[in-house]
Amino acid sequence: MTGPTVPPILSLIGNTPTLPLRFEPEGVTLFAKCEFLNPSGSVKDRFAAEVLIDARKRGVLRADSVVVECTSGNTGIALAMVGAAMGCRVRILMGEGASVERRYLMEQLGAEVRLFKADRGYRTGIELAQEMAAADPRVFLPDQFANPLNSAEHERDTAAELIRQIDRPIDAFVAGYGTGGTLAGVGRALKARHPGARVLAMEPAEAAMLGGEMPCCHWIEGVAGGFLPPLLQRAPIDGEIAVKSAEALAMTRRLNREFGLLVGTSSGANVAAALRVAGDLGPAATVATLLCDRAERYFSTRLFRAAAAA
Numbered sequence: 001m002t003g004p005t006v007p008p009i010l011s012l013i014g015n016t017p018t019l020p021l022r023f024e025p026e027g028v029t030l031f032a033k034c035e036f037l038n039p040s041g042s043v044k045d046r047f048a049a050e051v052l053i054d055a056r057k058r059g060v061l062r063a064d065s066v067v068v069e070c071t072s073g074n075t076g077i078a079l080a081m082v083g084a085a086m087g088c089r090v091r092i093l094m095g096e097g098a099s100v101e102r103r104y105l106m107e108q109l110g111a112e113v114r115l116f117k118a119d120r121g122y123r124t125g126i127e128l129a130q131e132m133a134a135a136d137p138r139v140f141l142p143d144q145f146a147n148p149l150n151s152a153e154h155e156r157d158t159a160a161e162l163i164r165q166i167d168r169p170i171d172a173f174v175a176g177y178g179t180g181g182t183l184a185g186v187g188r189a190l191k192a193r194h195p196g197a198r199v200l201a202m203e204p205a206e207a208a209m210l211g212g213e214m215p216c217c218h219w220i221e222g223v224a225g226g227f228l229p230p231l232l233q234r235a236p237i238d239g240e241i242a243v244k245s246a247e248a249l250a251m252t253r254r255l256n257r258e259f260g261l262l263v264g265t266s267s268g269a270n271v272a273a274a275l276r277v278a279g280d281l282g283p284a285a286t287v288a289t290l291l292c293d294r295a296e297r298y299f300s301t302r303l304f305r306a307a308a309a310a
């Protein structure tokens with residue numbers, strides 16, 4: 001993202017590297033896109049920059065605007081970072097269960113954080129954001145769960161980068177969904193390029209809603225927020241892979257300790273699901289996934305408690 005009015009830090013978003021990771025004893029190589037290397041530390045920098053630059057261009061993001069978004073954290077950190085660089089006021093609505101590190105990062109970037117009771121998942125926060133917008137004309141809603149710019153950015157950039165970086169037909173792409181933006185955007189572009197490619201949704205086994213389960217408590221922050229978001233309906237999903245929270249933590253620790261990759265729990269969940277897919281497709285298959293965010297935002301969570309106990 002460059003241009004005369006674009007703050008320099010935004011030029012660091014995207015073009016993240018894709019690493020081949022060799023797993024033994026499985027005898028499988030996966031391709032993992034390092035989204036944790038985006039400047040605020042997650043895949044969400046892409047949407048935050050896309051939506052705020054677009055809004056400023058269209059004149060709907062003005063000097064007195066307040067950006068309000070409901071998020072499990074990463075979108076909040078990304079909006080706080082982009083907002084700081086663009087001089088916008090940002091207010092984040094976050095469920096009480098999200099890790100405290102995320103709140104500190106947003107506040108450090110100058111955003112205001114309001115916590116809500118997360119017993120109905122993201123829906124409470126989304127309704128709260130809509131009420132704020134109805135009551136105050138200065139409120140601008142990025143609306144990450146329904147805004148087509150979210151998946152459009154992944155369709156245009158994330159997918160194009162993966163296709164260029166892997167440079168051979170991709171047999172399967174595996175990722176979890178929070179908003180569904182990644183699965184919808186990358187999925188559509190990948191199928192347009194390689195029609196035989198399979199697009200598979202990773203879900204926490206405890207809340208495998210695509211698989212017909214009720215939403216429930218799980219430990220994979222950032223995904224499966226208790227409802228099926230509108231963007232996911234436009235994702236060309238061929239199947240679901242359910243990953244138990246404990247398996248996601250174990251794989252995240254494996255990524256941390258065997259590969260030196262300081263990534264968070266949804267990355268471990270994605271890799272656990274991708275390994276299963278690669279096992280099914282056979283050793284010649286090319287399977288790609290995402291490493292979504294950094295380990296540092298999980299200090300207060302089970303991920304670090306489990307690691308300390310081991």
Ligand SMILES: Cc1ncc(COP(=O)(O)O)c(C=O)c1O
Pocket residue numbers: 042043044072074075176177178179180181182183221222223264266267292293
């Ligand atoms: C840690 C983490 N992993 C995965 C995702 C899922 O990405 P998407 O919203 O594109 O479905 C998110 C979304 O916020 C996230 O924060």
